[in-house]
Structure formats: C-alpha cells, structure tokens
Amino acid sequence: MSFFDRLLGRDKAPRSGSVARERLKLVLEYDRSQLTAAELEAIRDELIETLSHHVSIDRDEVVITLQRDGRLVAEIPLDRRRRRTVDRP
Amino acid sequence: MAGKIITVTSGKGGVGKTTTTANIGVALASRGRKVVVVDADIGLRNLDVVMGLENRVVYNLIHVVRGVASAERALIRDKRVPGLMLLAADQHSDKDDVDPEEMKDVCDQLRAFADFILVDSPAGIEQGFRNALAPADEVLLVTTPEVSAVRDADRVIGLVEASGKPAPRLVLNRIKPELVARGDMMSTEDVLDILRIHIIGIVPEDGDIVAATNRGEPVTLKRGSRAGQAYHNIAARLDGEDLPFMNLELPPTSLLDRLSHLFNLGGSGGTT
Numbered sequence A: 001m002s003f004f005d006r007l008l009g010r011d012k013a014p015r016s017g018s019v020a021r022e023r024l025k026l027v028l029e030y031d032r033s034q035l036t037a038a039e040l041e042a043i044r045d046e047l048i049e050t051l052s053h054h055v056s057i058d059r060d061e062v063v064i065t066l067q068r069d070g071r072l073v074a075e076i077p078l079d080r081r082r083r084r085t086v087d088r089p
Numbered sequence B: 001m002a003g004k005i006i007t008v009t010s011g012k013g014g015v016g017k018t019t020t021t022a023n024i025g026v027a028l029a030s031r032g033r034k035v036v037v038v039d040a041d042i043g044l045r046n047l048d049v050v051m052g053l054e055n056r057v058v059y060n061l062i063h064v065v066r067g068v069a070s071a072e073r074a075l076i077r078d079k080r081v082p083g084l085m086l087l088a089a090d091q092h093s094d095k096d097d098v099d100p101e102e103m104k105d106v107c108d109q110l111r112a113f114a115d116f117i118l119v120d121s122p123a124g125i126e127q128g129f130r131n132a133l134a135p136a137d138e139v140l141l142v143t144t145p146e147v148s149a150v151r152d153a154d155r156v157i158g159l160v161e162a163s164g165k166p167a168p169r170l171v172l173n174r175i176k177p178e179l180v181a182r183g184d185m186m187s188t189e190d191v192l193d194i195l196r197i198h199i200i201g202i203v204p205e206d207g208d209i210v211a212a213t214n215r216g217e218p219v220t221l222k223r224g225s226r227a228g229q230a231y232h233n234i235a236a237r238l239d240g241e242d243l244p245f246m247n248l249e250l251p252p253t254s255l256l257d258r259l260s261h262l263f264n265l266g267g268s269g270g271t272t
C-alpha cells in the first residue's frame, strides 16, 4: 500500500493499534466477569431455547456480554423473515 | 511529619515499576520534599541498583520488621539529592517472610521521616503484591500500551478496589509517539477508555533510561531527557499541582520543535 493510498484513506485494513484495542475489549469482557466463556455459552443456549418458544430468533446473531458494572447484556435479534413460525395451540 | 504512602504497582512484570519509583522519588526530592523509597521486592531487590545505592546497603526492610535495626538506621540517604532516602529489600529472604500487617507497621514508622513514602511493588498479584498494597494511602498503576500489560492492569484495578483502597492512578510507560501517530500503538485515550481510571503521567520510551540505569543514576537526576520531564510532571501532580497534560502523541518534527526539544523548552513534542 502506497503513501498516497493511506493519504486518501484507501487503507482498509485496520492499524494494529485499533486491533489491539478491540482485542482487549473482548478479552476484558470475560476477565471482568466471574463467568467463564463456557458458562456464558450455556446461558446463551438456554436463553435462545426459552425465547424460541415465543418468537423466532436469529440464533447466530445472539450476543451476550458482561459489562464491568456487573450487568449481563443480551442482544437478541428476531428473525424478521419468520416472525411467527412457532405454532401456538 | 505524616508522610503519605504511595504504592507503585503493575499487573505484568517488567513494565517499569522500579524505574518509576526511583525517578518519582528523585523528582519529588528535587522539589524539596522528603522521600523514602521502599523496595518491597523481597528476594529480587533492584531498587538499590537502579538508584546506584547498592554499595551502601547495610540494613534492610527485614531488619526493621524483625527489630534488628530501627527504621532510622536502616534508611540510606542519597547524597546526590538531599531528602531522598532508600529502604532496601533483603535479597536473601522471600516474600512470605513478611506479612501485610508487618509491612504496614514499617511503612507507618516511615511516615515520621518523610512527606512521601513510595513503595516499589514486586511483579504479580500474590503475597508480595498484597504486602506492598497493605500500607498504601494511594496506588499508582504502571502499564505499557500493550494488550497483555493492559489486561493485567485491569485485573489489578479490580484487586485494588476490592481491597477498599481508592482506584489507582495510571502511569502509562514506554509510549512511542511515532507508533501512536501512525496507528500502530494504542494511544493514551485508548488505554484510558479501556481501564477507566485517572491518569497521572505519560512516560515516553527513552533510551536515556537504559543508559541511566546502567550507571545507577536515575534519568531524572539530569536535565534534558523527555522521560525525566515526564517524571517531574508526575511528581508535581502528586504534590498537588494541577499541571495540564501536554500533547505528546506527536514526535517533535518541525525544526522549531526539534530545537526547543534540544534546549528542553518542551515544544509540541514535549511530554507529560
């Protein structure tokens, strides 16, 4: 990549400084929690399981994070194509 | 006198605790304060060597703990800077030979001799760390802007807070302004954004530190180095001055900047 590419903002690959920052944010999310990655994964699965009785969920997009202030935050995108796949009695 | 006890610690080893302790000690003493620097790295002592006082050690911290020598007798007075004193560690004991209560007791005795007592903590988060933390009124946390060091620093912040002490203030060490400028090193803002604590100083990577350590003459003893200026600024802040942080993320580039740096006037490439 040339100097001009960088000057013109054509440099698409993130610089290592911001890669470091993002990696740290991720790793600290786990460090700051008492929960292990495996436990978070289990919570995620159970949450998906429970919620899918009511709504259709985009499973792969569900993210659960633990904030430093001790809040567990779940992002649960609904599957827009199939809002109501679950048949109810 | 009722000196304030400040513990200098880190998560990862080798990030510059001892260098920071020695140089802040020199800087505070050169402001006319009385300072005792304490080597709490029992068994791996090196504060005496970094300060160039290794040949004058007779008594050490363990002697004071065991009552073999009084604190006053064990203190080594640095002849280069009036008011600067060292309490060395014992090279032949280990961390478990002292407990937090004993450490507190010794440091409390030192309050009578100085305005500031700086405790150089060993690496790690085990007994040696707990010993160094116990007497602290305030904690300075040293890190470099690297992923592993910042991660470990985060752990220490949690431990300090869990101990009931106030949150540590950050010394960001070994910043390379050129790398930050081209995006290949985390900036001060990045690190603060992640750790969420207050900063007390930014120390640039400085080859003078290596030479100074070789000679046992802390870089702050001489005028003119960028790191030395950074340590003077930290000392001023510890001493209650409200110094603004200068922009040091950019290396001196213009001729004027380079000239002012040469003459230690601190241009835009100056450091905090």
Ligand SMILES: Nc1ncnc2c1ncn2[C@@H]1O[C@H](COP(=O)(O)OP(=O)(O)OP(=O)(O)O)[C@@H](O)[C@H]1O
Pocket (backbone or CB within 6 Å): B010, B012, B013, B014, B015, B016, B017, B018, B019, B020, B041, B121, B122, B123, B173, B174, B175, B203, B204, B205, B206, B207, B209, B210, B213, B227
């Ligand atoms: N700002 C700096 N610029 C250049 N070199 C530095 C800087 N700060 C520290 N160093 C060097 O890094 C090395 C480690 O520093 P130091 O011994 O102070 O770290 P430490 O945290 O006390 O280590 P330990 O955990 O082993 O006690 C030394 O060789 C020192 O000279």
Ligand SMILES: [Mg+2]
Pocket (backbone or CB within 6 Å): B017, B018, B019, B041, B046, B120, B121, B122
């Ligand atoms: Mg050390």
